[in-house]
Amino acid sequence: MNTNIFLQIYHDYSERIQSGEIAAGTKLPSENDLTREYGISRETVRKALQLLSENGFIHKIKGKGSFALDIGRMNFPLSGLVSFKEMSERIGRKSQTIVYKTEHIPIPHAVARHLETDKHATVWQVIRARNIEGEKVILDKDYFRSDIVPLLTTEIASGSIYAYLEQELNLQISYAKKVISVEDATTEDYELLDLKEYTHVVVVRNYVHLEDTTLFQYTESRHRLDKFQFVDFARRSPGEEK
Amino acid sequence: MNTNIFLQIYHDYSERIQSGEIAAGTKLPSENDLTREYGISRETVRKALQLLSENGFIHKIKGKGSFALDIGRMNFPLSGLVSFKEMSERIGRKSQTIVYKTEHIPIPHAVARHLETDKHATVWQVIRARNIEGEKVILDKDYFRSDIVPLLTTEIASGSIYAYLEQELNLQISYAKKVISVEDATTEDYELLDLKEYTHVVVVRNYVHLEDTTLFQYTESRHRLDKFQFVDFARRSPGEEK
DNA sequence: TAGTGGTCTAGACCACACG
């Protein structure tokens, strides 16, 4: 549906690199070659390559060319943070979702600070556990501003809330800030998770913004220590000093 | 020294937004305005704005304009991961570095797996602790391929190794992969850190690549649980599906 | 309708790598 040329080229090559069809280290056609091959201008080719580069699929070397990186093997960087849950699913492990709560409530004190709404606002609270390989190891506590998300059901919460937000409500998620830290496990953590002997949890706070920059969702993801992992791929950007 | 126009505009605006001179929510001049103002083409203006957008300084809305985001207050996203140490330094806290070891050794078994060198290679090993507010809370274990980094001294290790690599050795760091997890504290951790009662540490494994894609450095950063924090700013990129 | 950002073109010159 998206007819953007540079996105098509991006998807073309990202899939071929991720599937291994294009092996790591392989040299890609030059920008001029691609320009001729696709019958488009060079700047458009460069836009596609830049996306591939940002997301860790290729690496460009001035004077030499563009080369496929070794995604796919065990290293799936794929732009930014990748959680344990996503990693598990990529390896083919299924995660089950247990919905504990889906309710419309006045915003809790502790959450108001994060969501930056006024204190009389109401939110949809969703509390879910992720069951991976038979153990509940992640507790997700989501809070949505109810002036933006008017309705949530347990059914939606057990599937993909994001698909619902984007496709049904037509909300455009735009950017997010994550803060990762380690904290004492709460009694709630002990009740709702299979915490075993662990006394701490990794807490990932996620602040999600819409296209118009409004902060509409706050999520607290609480992971059992041994089942926590994050992978980050970072490229040195031109803007960086030193 | 870098005469790139788009970088100049990027630095111009990134500084003015970070300093607060341009308040969050303020509308920036339109691309056409900037084109006239700087006397350059629009694509160049857009390149600068795209960098600002990627790094969390601004947000662009089609049909409306570009708007400054609220960096600066307490939220300093600033592109990718930001560690507790960097955060502390930005708030003005000083961190001291204690160098335990700087030695040229055959590559340890456990490290060879990460550095992907042959087993007979030698590496420079640097072991340092970071002292923040009177406590040793981070243990950094660095390994550099000695065919690329021929010499390291304790003096270099107590300053900025990266400045040395880039300015003295002229090495170009290009991209890196980080893997974050939580593991049992080792006896070494107990010896070299002020671990208090904590039985686990956050381990950040960092794989650093050069311009020519060779993996030349592996670092294990071991953080005391309560002094660990990472912040990540992520923008929804065009390449992402669903 | 006018203004905004998003995409794309067809050129140009440069700095770097390699034989």
Added chain:
DNA sequence: GTGTGGTCTAGACCACTAT
């Protein structure tokens, strides 16, 4: 030298937001 990627230009058309 030739070929590569990096920067930049001066246009063009589109989709979206406002009024």
